[in-house]
Amino acid sequence: MRKHPLELQPLVSVVTPSFNQVQFIEETLRSVELQRYRPIHQIVIDGGSTDGTVELLKRWELTDHGPGYSFEWISERDRGHADALNKGFDRVRGEIVGWLNSDDVYFDGDVVASSVTALQAHPDVDVVHGEVALISEDSGLQMIWCMPQFNYERALRGYIIPQPTVFFRRSVTEKHRLDPTLKVAIDHIYWLQIGREHKFLKLHRIQAGDRDHKGRISQVSNVTLMETGRKACAAYGAKEPGLAARLLDYLWKAALRMRGLLYMLRLMTRPGLANELAFPVWIDSLPKAMRRQLTMRIGKRSDMGRRPWPAGESHVAE
Numbered sequence: 001m002r003k004h005p006l007e008l009q010p011l012v013s014v015v016t017p018s019f020n021q022v023q024f025i026e027e028t029l030r031s032v033e034l035q036r037y038r039p040i041h042q043i044v045i046d047g048g049s050t051d052g053t054v055e056l057l058k059r060w061e062l063t064d065h066g067p068g069y070s071f072e073w074i075s076e077r078d079r080g081h082a083d084a085l086n087k088g089f090d091r092v093r094g095e096i097v098g099w100l101n102s103d104d105v106y107f108d109g110d111v112v113a114s115s116v117t118a119l120q121a122h123p124d125v126d127v128v129h130g131e132v133a134l135i136s137e138d139s140g141l142q143m144i145w146c147m148p149q150f151n152y153e154r155a156l157r158g159y160i161i162p163q164p165t166v167f168f169r170r171s172v173t174e175k176h177r178l179d180p181t182l183k184v185a186i187d188h189i190y191w192l193q194i195g196r197e198h199k200f201l202k203l204h205r206i207q208a209g210d211r212d213h214k215g216r217i218s219q220v221s222n223v224t225l226m227e228t229g230r231k232a233c234a235a236y237g238a239k240e241p242g243l244a245a246r247l248l249d250y251l252w253k254a255a256l257r258m259r260g261l262l263y264m265l266r267l268m269t270r271p272g273l274a275n276e277l278a279f280p281v282w283i284d285s286l287p288k289a290m291r292r293q294l295t296m297r298i299g300k301r302s303d304m305g306r307r308p309w310p311a312g313e314s315h316v317a318e
Helices: 022-033 053-062 081-091 111-121 152-156 170-175 186-194 222-235 243-268 286-295
Strands: 012-018 040-046 069-075 096-099 127-135 141-145 167-169 200-211
Touching: 012 022, 012 081, 012 111, 022 040, 022 053, 040 053, 040 081, 053 069, 081 186, 096 111, 096 170, 111 127, 111 167, 111 200, 141 243, 141 286, 152 186, 167 170, 186 222, 243 286
Parallel strands: 012 040, 012 096, 040 069, 127 200
Antiparallel strands: 096 167, 127 141, 127 167
């Protein structure tokens, strides 16, 4: 019997850990639903939210999202973010796995398709990652954060690939568990854990929006986050970089800032941008965006004000 086209594509499972982020999670869910790729299996592991998240998940479950999109969720107390992810990874049915936190979004409608295509084209690769947009609490586009291709020695020096851009083969999450005792630097330590054994590939595209808000770990626990990351790097064999390595890091960072600026300029001058993205983006002005792109630092908040551009709700064009 001839297979339906949906059955010819590998199932992708997207795991979303959640706790009391009702103000963000609907955009997260919507950005997955708006992926052109099918089939997709979305899993939300909620830690017992009391802010209306559970009611929102119940409504989402009862909504018809069309063929090829399946949704499941639980809400129960857990030991934190890493524990929730482990629970989600246990429920994965897809051959390919995404990790998207409940305050983040996929950037456009082709994120999943591009990741699947890359993994299919490179059977020796187990993890793909890309560029990330830093967005504000109300989805303003602050800057494009670019990182180099994953390299273990760079990871030991603190280069962290952006977690919401990552897709794994299921074999990775089946073999490697996250440490449920960790409260910060969960993603960085996981990259150190799997990075020597699995091959990574960078996609030269913006994969996700990483939401910068007052409740995020890099704002609330920045000092603890940095110290935990430094200790983890030392435990995995990091050494004090020499002058040449420090100079190379400086040049990398400068080049990546400029790459991000080019991305930002292309986005701001592209007609119909709002119709291409998977969340309701807005940008304040080109001069402000350029200044943030060249000077903003992760962990330092940037006040964009509220001057929507473009007006109206973003959606992915048919």
